[in-house]
Amino acid sequence: MDSITQAALGATVAGAIAGKRCNGKVLLAGALLGTLPDLDVFIDYGDDISNTVKHRGFSHSLLILLPFSLILAGLVQRLKPLADWSFARLWLLVAACLITHPLLDTFTSYGTQLLWPIAGYFSLSSIFIIDPLYTLPLLIALGIGMVRKASLARYCVIALCISSVYLSWSLAAKVYVEQRALASLNALGIADDTVFITPTPFNTLLWRIVVIDGDRYWEGLASVLDNKPQIEFIAQQRGHWPFENEPQLLQALATFTHGFIRFEQQAEQLLVTDLRLGMYGNLAFKFVFAERNNQGQWQSVVPYRLERGEIKGDLTKLKDRALGDQQINPSLGLCPSPCQLEP
Structure with missing residues (x-):
């Protein structure tokens, strides 16, 4: 998915897990964690084919992100302990923000290597890489929650439920x-x-x-x-x-x-x-x-x-x-009508 959606998802997941501890810093951390896996786009593998097929590789692997989340949570707890945060809750927040990124990517058509280094591209292909109906509930919840800070976590939970229902609808469709x-x-x-x-x-x-x-x-x-x-x-x-x-x-x-x-x-x-x-x-x-x-x-x-x-x-x-107008050429006017087999 696009970076805005991944950042919004990460922030919303962080807000839901933080609960009463949720604040602007928690949302910012969630947004950064939610976009972190896509930093692999800056890696040059030597040619355009390799850059394409190796994107969503190691940085999107559950086998990498789970141990990485433990390490990252441990570093945060050691270097800057957070009051009223147990290690379990801190790790859950970090892991959830990281892992929901490749899981959401799996709903698109591109292909995600969820089990890298084990070969295989996973793709449910049920949602376009940019879909406002998935993203808007997350952004709206974050916006309202920042105004009504006392209910921020609750709005995050509601938004995640709505967006999850939309993903379920995409699979059914x-x-x-x-x-x-x-x-x-x-x-x-x-x-x-x-x-x-x-x-x-x-x-x-x-x-x-x-x-x-x-x-x-x-x-x-x-x-x-x-x-x-x-x-x-x-x-x-x-x-x-x-x-x-x-x-x-x-x-x-x-x-x-x-x-x-x-x-x-x-x-x-x-x-x-x-x-x-x-x-x-x-x-x-x-x-x-x-x-x-x-x-x-x-x-x-x-x-x-x-x-x-x-x-x-x-x-x-x-x-x-x-909207169901079947009189329109199935190619959306992108070839002459009637469409013929190309020579």
């Missing part, structure tokens, strides 16, 4: 959309072995479905407010790796994306794109793996990420589609 997606794919005769479902930006009403089907993939949109259960899909070329050997960094990206990648030649560049993050025509993670030299031959390069260009298509239709 995804299950509903998944059931519709599988039924629609079955009716179309499309294999449903590799299906990825994720919410579209800033909401949990409209969901994006991506299905890998050999050298192509299918993409569709479904709103929980749709009147009809059927989901329309558009087909796009997925391509394939054109060389005999796959570099190690490509294998790392394939593992990170669970195979949801696309290969395409664009001008003089060979691109590999993460199909999970973004929307059709506006995918966020595109990497250059090879470039043509002066002789027209492909030459491998150290993979680097392309800067995200101007957003394509009429995204103002996103709201209408989220």
Whole structure:
């Protein structure tokens, strides 16, 4: 999730655990602890692929954060003892603020290495990386609580309950959309072995479905407010790796994306794109793996990420589609209508 949300979550968790001991300093400490795991973004692993797949690694691991919280709580107690704070409560506050960060990240689509150094990316993919409906209750509770300081901890508890209910709703909405997606794919005769479902930006009403089907993939949109259960899909070329050997960094990206990648030649560049993050025509993670030299031959390069260009298509239709308007093209106007399989 974004840094504002993680800071708000950390502060709210700290306030709830502190109880009557809650004050501005406790909230500030919680906010700092809540954002601490994301400091790994400042680590340079040598290339853009490694920086991408190793983010949310050791700093998000429960196997690291739990012992680290014990050490940190012990240092605080030794260097600056807090009156009326037992070590157990202090440790609980530190551990909860740290651990809720990767647990919340697990609800997004990116992938979190909760058990690093044990390999594996965990992703429930039920909430967008920025979702105001999750964040606002936390911010409102902190704002009201700072005014009515006597009830600060109570407001923090209420906000955490509301935000947790919203996360539960996101999981239920995804299950509903998944059931519709599988039924629609079955009716179309499309294999449903590799299906990825994720919410579209800033909401949990409209969901994006991506299905890998050999050298192509299918993409569709479904709103929980749709009147009809059927989901329309558009087909796009997925391509394939054109060389005999796959570099190690490509294998790392394939593992990170669970195979949801696309290969395409664009001008003089060979691109590999993460199909999970973004929307059709506006995918966020595109990497250059090879470039043509002066002789027209492909030459491998150290993979680097392309800067995200101007957003394509009429995204103002996103709201209408989220409210269940199935007359809108399933690609939100991001390709000509009717959408055809790309050449």
